[in-house]
Amino acid sequence: MSIQYNERDKTFTLHTKTSTYQMVVESHRYLLHCYYGDRIEGQNLSFLIQPQDRGFAANPPDAEGDRTLSVDTLPQEYSTFGVGDFRESCLDVRNADGSVAADLRYSEHRIYKGKKALAGLPASYGDPEQVDTLEIDLEDAVSGVCVTLQYSVFEEYDILARAARVSNQGAHTLMLDRALSMCLDDPLPVQKDVITFYGRHMGERNLERTALRHGKIRVESARGASSPHHNPFVILCDAGATETSGACCAFSLVYSGSFMAQVEVDQTDSSRFVMGIDPQTFSWELKAGEAFQAPEVLICYSTNGLAEMSNKLHRFQLRHLVRGPYKTKRCPVLVNNWEATYFDFDTEKLLALAEAAKEVGIEMLVLDDGWFGRRNSDTTSLGDWFANTEKLKGGLGCLGRRLRGMGLEFGLWFEPEMVSPASLLMDEHPAWCLKMPGRANATSRSQCVLNMGLAAVQDYLFDCMAKIIREADLAYIKWDMNRSITNAYSDELPAHRQGEVWHRYILGVYALLERLVQAFPELLIESCASGGGRYDAGMLYYSPQVWASDNTDAIDRLAIQYGNSFGFAMKTMGSHVSVCPNHQTGRTTPLTTRGLVAMAGSFGYEMDLTRLDAQEKRQIKRQIAQFKEQWAIHQLGEYHRLTDPRKNHWFAAWQVVSEDRCISLVTIVVREPIANPPVLYVKLRGLEPTGVYTDEQGGRYTGAALMSAGLVLPPMRGDYPSVQVQLRHI
Numbered sequence: 168m169s170i171q172y173n174e175r176d177k178t179f180t181l182h183t184k185t186s187t188y189q190m191v192v193e194s195h196r197y198l199l200h201c202y203y204g205d206r207i208e209g210q211n212l213s214f215l216i217q218p219q220d221r222g223f224a225a226n227p228p229d230a231e232g233d234r235t236l237s238v239d240t241l242p243q244e245y246s247t248f249g250v251g252d253f254r255e256s257c258l259d260v261r262n263a264d265g266s267v268a269a270d271l272r273y274s275e276h277r278i279y280k281g282k283k284a285l286a287g288l289p290a291s292y293g294d295p296e297q298v299d300t301l302e303i304d305l306e307d308a309v310s311g312v313c314v315t316l317q318y319s320v321f322e323e324y325d326i327l328a329r330a331a332r333v334s335n336q337g338a339h340t341l342m343l344d345r346a347l348s349m350c351l352d353d354p355l356p357v358q359k360d361v362i363t364f365y366g367r368h369m370g371e372r373n374l375e376r377t378a379l380r381h382g383k384i385r386v387e388s389a390r391g392a393s394s395p396h397h398n399p400f401v402i403l404c405d406a407g408a409t410e411t412s413g414a415c416c417a418f419s420l421v422y423s424g425s426f427m428a429q430v431e432v433d434q435t436d437s438s439r440f441v442m443g444i445d446p447q448t449f450s451w452e453l454k455a456g457e458a459f460q461a462p463e464v465l466i467c468y469s470t471n472g473l474a475e476m477s478n479k480l481h482r483f484q485l486r487h488l489v490r491g492p493y494k495t496k497r498c499p500v501l502v503n504n505w506e507a508t509y510f511d512f513d514t515e516k517l518l519a520l521a522e523a524a525k526e527v528g529i530e531m532l533v534l535d536d537g538w539f540g541r542r543n544s545d546t547t548s549l550g551d552w553f554a555n556t557e558k559l560k561g562g563l564g565c566l567g568r569r570l571r572g573m574g575l576e577f578g579l580w581f582e583p584e585m586v587s588p589a590s591l592l593m594d595e596h597p598a599w600c601l602k603m604p605g606r607a608n609a610t611s612r613s614q615c616v617l618n619m620g621l622a623a624v625q626d627y628l629f630d631c632m633a634k635i636i637r638e639a640d641l642a643y644i645k646w647d648m649n650r651s652i653t654n655a656y657s658d659e660l661p662a663h664r665q666g667e668v669w670h671r672y673i674l675g676v677y678a679l680l681e682r683l684v685q686a687f688p689e690l691l692i693e694s695c696a697s698g699g700g701r702y703d704a705g706m707l708y709y710s711p712q713v714w715a716s717d718n719t720d721a722i723d724r725l726a727i728q729y730g731n732s733f734g735f736a737m738k739t740m741g742s743h744v745s746v747c748p749n750h751q752t753g754r755t756t757p758l759t760t761r762g763l764v765a766m767a768g769s770f771g772y773e774m775d776l777t778r779l780d781a782q783e784k785r786q787i788k789r790q791i792a793q794f795k796e797q798w799a800i801h802q803l804g805e806y807h808r809l810t811d812p813r814k815n816h817w818f819a820a821w822q823v824v825s826e827d828r829c830i831s832l833v834t835i836v837v838r839e840p841i842a843n844p845p846v847l848y849v850k851l852r853g854l855e856p857t858g859v860y861t862d863e864q865g866g867r868y869t870g871a872a873l874m875s876a877g878l879v880l881p882p883m884r885g886d887y888p889s890v891q892v893q894l895r896h897i
């Protein structure tokens with residue numbers, strides 16, 4: 168059992184393979200955090216907490232004159248506002264009398280094998296032999312609020328899954344003004360960095376690393392989606408941590424709505440990390456007897472640097488978060504018609520594309536936006552989920568049959584959460600749209616947002632989608648979401664409960680996704696939000712694949728894929744080869760480079776294959792054959808970032824090591840050609856130091872030579888050349 172409770176010391180100790188997490192119930196029943204770091208066995212670590220009179224700190228009424236007892240200076244396991252802790256709060260409870268306070272004290276706990284699902288929310292899962300769970304109840308005697316802290320330990324992966332459930336065991340209705348998922352206080356002075364991932368549409372997931380400083384460093388989204396702007400994935404690491412050394416801790420919120428993550432350094436140089444639903448767009452009424460479940464955070468610990476941390480997370484996600492057949496099975500190689508045709512297509516054009524696709528070894532045609540209603544541009548018809556038979560003669564069923572007749576699977580685009588003002592759905596159900604009284608809606612991409620919290624909306628969408636999935640026998644859907652939420656208001660809720668609309672929205676999205684997953688267990692769902700605008704651990708529970716960016720430029724993708732690789736398994740990252748000049752940047756890159764970059768993720772094409780010349784056709788055929796042969800190494804293997812795009816502008820390099828460790832694939836892409844260049848070399852990782860490796864040209868190297876001296880390459884000239892080197896352990 169990875170969880171121990173020591174009755175004498177009143178300590179809870181959670182062990183993973185290489186880490187230890189310990190809490191203590193102190194004499195006034197506060198639950199304090201002692202330690203989270205490298206594994207330490209058989210030790211009461213509460214000596215790390217040194218209560219001191221910090222001067223004018225608030226002491227609880229039962230402190231009996233002890234000025235060292237203060238919730239403001241002791242490391243809390245779950246912080247609250249109102250009774251003396253002035254650092255960031257996890258829980259703001261507005262009581263029936265208007266006071267905002269909760270004073271949480273330990274009441275009881277339970278330890279069991281396995282892990283329960285979180286009602287209505289995505290969450291990691293595991294069998295009783297894979298995961299243990301601890302639940303600790305903290306109670307506020309005055310309001311009757313009980314917070315159940317949930318800790319699940321996936322020992323083998325060095326992963327803790329944390330969440331919190333807030334229940335009202337009192338007699339009065341309460342309002343939660345915030346209910347975050349977790350708090351992690353470090354009792355010792357910190358010397359750490361925080362790594363976050365900022366971005367924008369078509370420029371997602373840029374890594375930013377900052378030394379912690381006094382005050383607060385915060386990333387958040389109040390857009391109703393996790394967003395391309397900031398990602399609910401944050402790393403805290405030793406100041407000196409590198410890819411291969413130093414303690415690192417990743418926090419991945421299993422949630423796709425508005426969020427916040429913040430690290431704060433206080434007066435005594437200790438840190439507090441909190442994460443959860445964005446408080447700005449949240450409040451929740453909790454009647455007597457009701458409970459609120461805050462989403463889960465996956466916390467991954469590594470003592471040996473960032474690469475080890477990412478690889479643990481990657482392996483974990485594919486086994487304990489992603490569901491369905493595609494978690495470890497190869498997704499079909501697809502061609503998506505978006506960049507090939509945009510809105511301008513008909514059945515004949517699609518069949519021609521399909522024919523060209525089949526010829527090169529592609530396995531599925533994905534019909535993107537524009538197949539429904541009167542959608543010939545992005546200004547109309549969202550919500551009218553029936554085929555445009557002017558474009559698609561015979562409808563989707565007929566197209567599906569013809570594709571399958573050619574030996575291809577059929578995939579289809581939806582943007583279920585949206586409605587066009589110019590649509591039949593809007594005419595019929597104006598009340599289904601989020602809209603504030605007396606205020607005209609802000610549109611974005613000429614579209615409005617459905618109130619996904621309404622059961623009627625979910626039912627309508629499920630019925631439309633299920634009908635089409637059956638009729639067209641779809642193997643795949645692309646679930647797009649192309650705007651941030653504004654005008655969040657629901658006619659169904661009274662004024663004082665409007666703060667629930669945002670979270671109810673995402674619960675509605677999850678409910679619909681869950682119905683689809685249950686009804687169509689074989690269906691592959693690729694999530695997309697104008698590219699990587701909702702690439703988070705929450706969506707991975709429903710969709711094994713996420714379209715990483717609307718920017719398909721291979722060189723820009725290097726940085727986007729680098730950023731994503733920290734927190735997300737490469738298999739989950741939708742990545743396509745597109746045409747040149749690239750539609751987003753106008754850049755021209757070699758087809759080889761586009762192929763090798765796309766192979767780092769879930770591989771596919773997004774171009775008009777009917778326009779290929781014979782040489783390109785041959786090359787694409789080879790690329791697809793290569794991917795089919797290598798996919799398991801790229802997608803299930805160990806991933807190493809060999810260069811950092813912020814530091815190395817010359818070239819980018821990454822390496823994947825097969826699960827049996829016999830094959831390493833090293834990819835190098837030159838970003839900027841250099842005249843009279845220095846020797847191009849890169850140090851490899853993950854090899855057996857004494858093992859012997861051969862490359863395809865017959866070169867022989869020891870693992871030590873490749874890792875300590877490096878792999879040396881001949882000069883590469885021209886615009887964006889690239890190479891893949893295959894090393895085989897003999």
Ligand code: DGJ
Pocket residue numbers: 505535536545580647649695696697698714716717
């Ligand atoms: C945004 C997506 O990211 C694109 O791939 C494409 O599906 C368009 N939406 C279609 O409107």
